[in-house]
Amino acid sequence: MPNDLRLDGKAAVITGASSGIGSETAHALAREGANVVLAARREERLQELAGSIEAEYGTEALVAPTDVTDEEAVGALVDGAVDAFGGLDVLVNNAGLGRGSGVEDLSTEDYRTMMDVNVDGCFFATRAALPHLRETEGNLVFIGSFAGQYPRPSNPVYAATKWWLRGFALSVSSRVGEDGVAVSVVNPSEVRTEFGGEESFEERFEEGEVTEPDEVAAAVAFAARQDRSMVSELDLYRRDKFSGF
Structure with missing residues (x-):
């Protein structure tokens, strides 16, 4: 790969980095x-x-314990990254979760948890990062979902948070594109991670049965490397995803 398509010396913040897509994206x-x-x-x-x-790559990795629903903590996260590396080139809005299922049975607590993490957390991180991404003409990457593009009867509220995320990301893109900031949304279908309710997708699916976290991470890295044009949305679906429609 040519050096100008790598991320050497760039600084990236990844939310939800402790497992799954976030962990693989960090790698x-x-x-x-x-x-x-x-x-x-x-x-x-x-x-x-x-x-x-x-140990593996010889780059720096800073640990920043952060609850994305706490706007002051998110501001400190971004400020800490800029202080440590002199700027910010990439933000990956990955933190997200699902709770419950149907509307009638969804508790108010689960509803607010999904809204707080999936919507507010994404907004807080984006708001804090944008001034710095403008300075570097950097890349803002959102982890969306198939559920944010097509109806999801199994969990309408989770789906709604991902529809919000896509609408927010694309609208932000229309505002900051002239400033040189690239905005990309990566939309996977089921990914074999800890995501899920009583039975996680990691438990439900065998390896290779659905999308793996490292496949999503590769898509994020592709989006993060763009330095002229940009990928607005990148859909990453398991091959049999549309067979049930």
Whole structure:
């Protein structure tokens, strides 16, 4: 790969970095030469991930325990990244979760948790990062979902948060594109991670049966490397996804 398509010396913040897509994204960006700031609530996992990244790729990996629903904590996360690396080149809005299922049975607590993390957390991180991404003409990447493009009868509220995310990302793109900021949304279908309710997708699906986290991470790295044109949306679906329609 030509050097101008790598991320050598770039600084990237990844939310929800402690497992799954976030963890694999941290590896993917560090493999391309980026210094990464790892944000999530589970500090022990972040410490293990940081050690692995620094040992394997020789880039810096900073641990930043962060609850994305806390706007002050998110502001401190971004400020800390800029202080450490002199700027910010990439933000990956990955933190997200699903709770419950149908509307009638969804508790108010689960409803608010999904809205707080999937919507507010994404807004707080984007708001904090944009001034710095303008300075570097950087890349803003959102982890969307198939559920944000097509009806999801199994969990309408989760789907609605992902529809919001796409609408927000594309609208932000229309505002900051003239400033040189690229905005990309990566939309996977089922990914074999800890995501899910009582039975996670990692437990439900065998390896290779659905999309793997490293496949999504590769798509994020591709989006993060763009330096002229940009990928607005990148759909990453398992091959049999449309067979049930």
